[in-house]
Amino acid sequence: MTDLGTGWVRRAIRRELRYVRGQFAGLAERDSHQRFEARQIAKATLAAALAWFLADRFLPHETVWIAPATAVIMVHATVYQTLTNGVRRVSAVAVGVILAGSVGYVLGLNALSLILVVPPALIAARWRRMGRHGSDVATTAVLMLSFGAASQERYLLAYVAATGVGAVVGGSINAVLWPPLYRRRxxxxxxxxxxxxxxxxxxxxxxxxxxxxxxxxxxxxxxxxxxxxxxxxxxxxxxxxxxxxxxxxxxxxxxxxxxxxxxxxxxxxxxxxxxxxxxxxxxxxxxxxxxxxxxxxxxxxxxxxxxxxxxxxxxxxxxxxxxxxxxxxxxxxxxxxxxxxxxxxxxxxxxxxxxxxxxxxxxxxxxxxxxxxxxxxxxxxxxxxxxxxxxxxxxxxxxxxxxxxxx
Missing domain, CATH: 1.20.58 (Methane Monooxygenase Hydroxylase; Chain G, domain 1)
Incomplete structure (x- = not known):
């Protein structure tokens, strides 16, 4: 490696070390951005663990994974975002499941079922009330068809329920434990x-x-x-x-x-x-x-x-x-x-x-x-x-x- 390349690497390493030191120093400051992020990480971790525990106890095993995944997503930067996005995510998943179930129960997975499911799913995804979770309509519908679960009523209901469990747990923890409040920002x-x-x-x-x-x-x-x-x-x-x-x-x-x-x-x-x-x-x-x-x-x-x-x-x-x-x-x-x-x-x-x-x-x-x-x-x-x-x-x-x- 040339001297120029070695110098660039050293400068890059020093910049990263300064960044890391700055992050650790911020943890010692009250109301700092670093403390806020640390609390949010801890809350998301707790939400994932609690959502997995509840889903594992009351829902079919094959749908347990969606609960902690949704719980982590629901720990947003504000309580308002948590509540509104929780409703949107559950609604998007429910619409996707309904589309996949209504077509897959009759046709199963084939080109015709995808032609019938994808266009209405994408139209629903573009509804402004869905926000950034509109894409969940199409992805959920296609996943249900691809996994062959669109004809399994029990699995579809459990999938929606697991999403709801994750949303409720994540939203509750974010709203109750140190709910984000930006006073100094x-x-x-x-x-x-x-x-x-x-x-x-x-x-x-x-x-x-x-x-x-x-x-x-x-x-x-x-x-x-x-x-x-x-x-x-x-x-x-x-x-x-x-x-x-x-x-x-x-x-x-x-x-x-x-x-x-x-x-x-x-x-x-x-x-x-x-x-x-x-x-x-x-x-x-x-x-x-x-x-x-x-x-x-x-x-x-x-x-x-x-x-x-x-x-x-x-x-x-x-x-x-x-x-x-x-x-x-x-x-x-x-x-x-x-x-x-x-x-x-x-x-x-x-x-x-x-x-x-x-x-x-x-x-x-x-x-x-x-x-x-x-x-x-x-x-x-x-x-x-x-x-x-x-x-x-x-x-x-x-x-x-x-x-x-x-x-």
């Missing part, structure tokens, strides 16, 4: 999104402060693209948190996360759009500058780049402060006010330069205006968010689910 996801956006603003500020250095533009573009991924994860985390409270016995016992992250998530979505706009404008500037001689004046003046970098840095600080405790609201207001003053100063300076005809590079004025506009819109979003956070909640509002009657 929305906050962590939104915090990561906000931190990534603040970090991008800081990187942009650092680059522009160095005489408008755009050499890190590819990294900024990748960073902006990652924001979309973080936004999707945060959206999913908030939806999962809301779903985890449905039919959950712990929702009345465990103190809920009082902060509603939905307004901040919506604000971050708008901020992400304007961050993409800033990066695209800088990409346009970099492309245009490459097409002209090195001796030509820069499209963005050094004064504008320096002032704009200060504005972006203030926006980054304000964004990083957004998720901190409420006692720092005064600091947040001060940061927004400072950013607003800087934006107004830049706008006044640009207006004076245009009026006096003192633009070093007139073709870059549009790009500078675009950059300033996106920064001002980010500032507007933060200002609105700050004003909403200082507004007292309605008297009839639930801190988690919103106004009374809304869930």
């Amino acid at each position: 929305p906050q962590d996801a939104v915090r990561r999104l906000s931190s990534e956006a603040a970090a991008l603003l800081k990187d942009l500020a650092d680059g522009l402060r160095e005489q408008g250095d755009l050499s890190d533009l590819p990294d900024w573009q990748r960073h902006a693209d990652r924001l979309d991924t973080h936004l999707a994860r945060a959206t999913s985390a908030i939806a999962d948190s809301a779903e985890s409270r449905r039919f959950n016995l712990r929702r009345r016992i465990v103190e809920p996360e009082l902060r509603d992250h939905t307004p901040l998530l919506a604000a971050m979505g708008r901020i992400g759009v304007h961050l993409h706009g800033i990066v695209r404008a800088l990409g346009h500037v970099a492309q245009r500058q490459k097409q002209h001689d090195d001796d030509a004046p820069p499209w963005i003046s050094d004064d504008f780049a320096h002032d704009y970098a200060d504005l972006l840095e203030r926006l980054a600080e304000a964004l990083a402060t957004q998720l901190r405790p409420s006692d720092e609201a005064v600091q947040m207001s001060a940061l927004i006010e400072a950013a607003l003053e800087r934006a107004e100063a830049i706008q006044e300076k640009m207006t004076e330069e245009v009026s006096a005809g003192r633009l070093d590079q007139p073709r870059g004025w549009a790009a500078s205006g675009s950059l300033l506009t996106d920064a001002e819109r980010i500032l507007s979003v933060l200002s609105t968010l700050q004003a909403e956070s200082e507004r007292p909640p309605a008297a009839d509002a639930d801190p988690v689910t919103g106004p009374a009657g809304v869930r």
